[in-house]
Amino acid sequence: MDDTLQTLREAILAMDEEGALAATQKLLAGGADPQVILQTGLTEAMLELGRRWNCGDAFLPEIVAAADIFGKCSAAVEPALATTSSSDVQHHLVLATVKGDLHDLGKNIVAALVKTVGIKVHDLGKNVPAERIVEAVRDIKPKLVGLSSLLTTTMPEQKRTIDELHAAGLRSEVKILVGGAPVTQAWADEIGADGYAPNAAEAVNVALALIAK
Numbered sequence: 001m002d003d004t005l006q007t008l009r010e011a012i013l014a015m016d017e018e019g020a021l022a023a024t025q026k027l028l029a030g031g032a033d034p035q036v037i038l039q040t041g042l043t044e045a046m047l048e049l050g051r052r053w054n055c056g057d058a059f060l061p062e063i064v065a066a067a068d069i070f071g072k073c074s075a076a077v078e079p080a081l082a083t084t085s086s087s088d089v090q091h092h093l094v095l096a097t098v099k100g101d102l103h104d105l106g107k108n109i110v111a112a113l114v115k116t117v118g119i120k121v122h123d124l125g126k127n128v129p130a131e132r133i134v135e136a137v138r139d140i141k142p143k144l145v146g147l148s149s150l151l152t153t154t155m156p157e158q159k160r161t162i163d164e165l166h167a168a169g170l171r172s173e174v175k176i177l178v179g180g181a182p183v184t185q186a187w188a189d190e191i192g193a194d195g196y197a198p199n200a201a202e203a204v205n206v207a208l209a210l211i212a213k
């Protein structure tokens with residue numbers, strides 16, 4: 001399995017869609033844990049690409065192509081995640097990548113994993129203004145709101161969204177979970193979020209803990 005995970009990472013880095021999808025299918029057929037495929041295969045490859053980008057060894061078109069392959073492979077993995085039946089849904093999560101930010105691969109993985117524990121995800125997408133999130137909270141009345149940000153320049157939008165929820169009188173109705181590569185527990189505390197998670201598996205644990213509070 002480790003060899004195939006390595007093949008998957010290398011195929012993404014080489015922008016080889018066919019190879020990446022074949023390695024994903026091989027892992028699934030061999031009974032690999034879908035969460036391991038997402039984290040150790042797909043996510044690790046994107047992180048390596050980020051490192052190469054920082055050193056000038058990768059360029060934007062490559063990142064765009066790899067992101068597209070990442071999306072196709074994670075869509076292939078999603079059905080293999082054990083899912084609670086829709087009749088077991090007890091809680092709702094409104095999830096978005098904040099305004100100004102177009103990164104959504106991580107948010108999509110959070111959505112896929114959170115769904116597996118019977119939380120219904122209302123994914124508002126990427127580049128979502130605070131006002132749209134407030135509107136969704138008013139309409140859907142979720143227990144949880146998840147805000148993703150991958151850019152240091154868009155992290156303040158997480159705070160602005162929390163401020164807008166306060167202003168709308170809705171802050172006490174929801175638990176707010178923040179994440180994304182530059183986000184930390186210290187930032188979550190500073191902006192008054194209720195929870196932070198460094199990855200999607202941990203996001204599930206934090207979401208369940210916040211619901212239980």
Ligand code: B12
Binds near residue numbers: 053109150201
């Ligand atoms: C892929 C990528 C892109 C793709 C995004 C495609 C897509 N559909 O998402 C594209 C090409 C569009 C892109 C564009 C840009 N990018 Co970019 N991108 C990346 C890259 C290489 C990987 C990000 C990724 O997908 N990682 C894989 C996923 C699975 O991980 P993740 O997002 O971190 O998510 C995990 C956790 O963070 C967490 N999580 C995520 N969201 C949430 C939410 C909640 C609620 C919780 C609890 C947890 C959680 O769980 C996830 C799963 O485990 C990073 C490098 C890096 N080190 O992050 C740069 C990076 C984020 N980008 C960067 C930059 C600068 C840009 C651009 C400005 C480049 C440009 N000059 O145009 C633009 C900005 C566009 C915009 N307005 O958003 C910088 C940001 C630097 C900074 N300090 O802010 C980085 C760090 C690269 C670098 N130079 O170091 N990018």
